[in-house]
Amino acid sequence: MTLPLYVPPEQIIKDRADFAKRGVARGRPAVVVSAADGVLLAAANASRALKKLSEIYDRLAFAAVGKWSEFEALRVAGIRYADLRGYSYDRVDVTARGLAGAYAQSIAAAFTGDPKPLEVELAVAEVGPVQASDAVFHVRFDGSVSDELPWAVLGGARPAGRQAMAEGWRPGLSLAEAAGLARAALAEDGLSEDGHEVGLLRRNVPGRAFIRLGSLTAAQFEKPVAQG
Numbered sequence: 592m593t594l595p596l597y598v599p600p601e602q603i604i605k606d607r608a609d610f611a612k613r614g615v616a617r618g619r620p621a622v623v624v625s626a627a628d629g630v631l632l633a634a635a636n637a638s639r640a641l642k643k644l645s646e647i648y649d650r651l652a653f654a655a656v657g658k659w660s661e662f663e664a665l666r667v668a669g670i671r672y673a674d675l676r677g678y679s680y681d682r683v684d685v686t687a688r689g690l691a692g693a694y695a696q697s698i699a700a701a702f703t704g705d706p707k708p709l710e711v712e713l714a715v716a717e718v719g720p721v722q723a724s725d726a727v728f729h730v731r732f733d734g735s736v737s738d739e740l741p742w743a744v745l746g747g748a749r750p751a752g753r754q755a756m757a758e759g760w761r762p763g764l765s766l767a768e769a770a771g772l773a774r775a776a777l778a779e780d781g782l783s784e785d786g787h788e789v790g791l792l793r794r795n796v797p798g799r800a801f802i803r804l805g806s807l808t809a810a811q812f813e814k815p816v817a818q819g
Contacts (some may be wrong), residue, residue, distance in 0.1 A: 607708045611732035614710025618656035618746040622776045623714045625725040625741040626769040627780050629793045629800070630716045633807055636788040642649040646671040646801035648685045650718050656746030657711035665694060665711065687717035691728035691736055699734025708732060713720065714743040718792035718800050722762060744776050750783040752776035766791070770807045777807075793797075 600649055621634035621643055632654045634643040643662075645653045647669050655662035673685045674694050702708040709732060717726040722741075729743040730736050742760055744753050755775035764772075776788065789804040 600658055607702060608733060609805075610701070611708045611710055615657045615712045615732055615745075617746045617801045618710075618712075618803065620743070620744060620746040620777055621654045621656050621714070621754070621775045622744045622756065623654050623716050624756070624764070624769040624772055625722055625726050625727060626764045627689065627741045627794075628766050629791050630718045630727070631766060631769045631773060632714075632716060632790040632792070633770070634788045635786060637786050643738055644759065644788050644803075646679065647690065647715070648792075648801065649682060649742055649798065650792065651685065651687055651690060652716045652790060652801050654716070654743075654745060655711060658709070662711040662713065663711045665697065665709075665713065668697070669694065669736055671762050687726040688738075689801075691715045691730055691738075694730050695734045695736045697731065697734075698730060704744040716792060718794050718796060721791045722794075733751050738793075742772075773805050792816045 592707070597709060605669060606638055618788045621632070630652070632644045632652055634654060634656070641659050643655055645666050647653050647666075649746050651673065653667065653669060669690055676689065677685045692716065695752045696804035698709055698711065705755055712732055713730040715730065716726045719725050725741060727743050728736055728738045729742060729745070742756055744756055752775060756772050759768075759772045761777070787807050791802055791804055793802065
């Protein structure tokens, strides 16, 4: 009788992690940055139809890289989660922390139990009344979550872009300055400014805080903030 092939569990996990990492790294990068007047989201995206940034709820937004069909399904599930929780309890009970936890559970379950792990990396952002209350949760392909930074760089961004973000961010950063950091993090992708998808969670506006912007130029941020 032929014995079944034995593969150590740690080797299985390593192989699945390597597969997911390669899939995420092939995706064009995205960034999320907390600034004085809101939370900026930007992504290198040549498509006008397949969005990588999205509003989730009143003060929440979503950024993703990787396989579009997989993170789009997660985006829709996140909207349903937020709507159900807001309806069942209260709108203020819908938080980035809760949504990031739900995403982490789904992604971790796929990483360990599905035939193929999800090739996705997500960020969930929440804008607060002051910058210190902003939240940026970074959810990786294995379901691990981090929130230690007021910014996140996702996907295939080069180390120089991450370093520029780490060295350039400071409390009270203006939106124009945040856009400059985002450009630096996305600079090596090779797309023009028209190839950037940009969104903004505006601070202290009634109702829905998320709006879409045309580009990462500094002039884009004057009018939206004035409207808030």
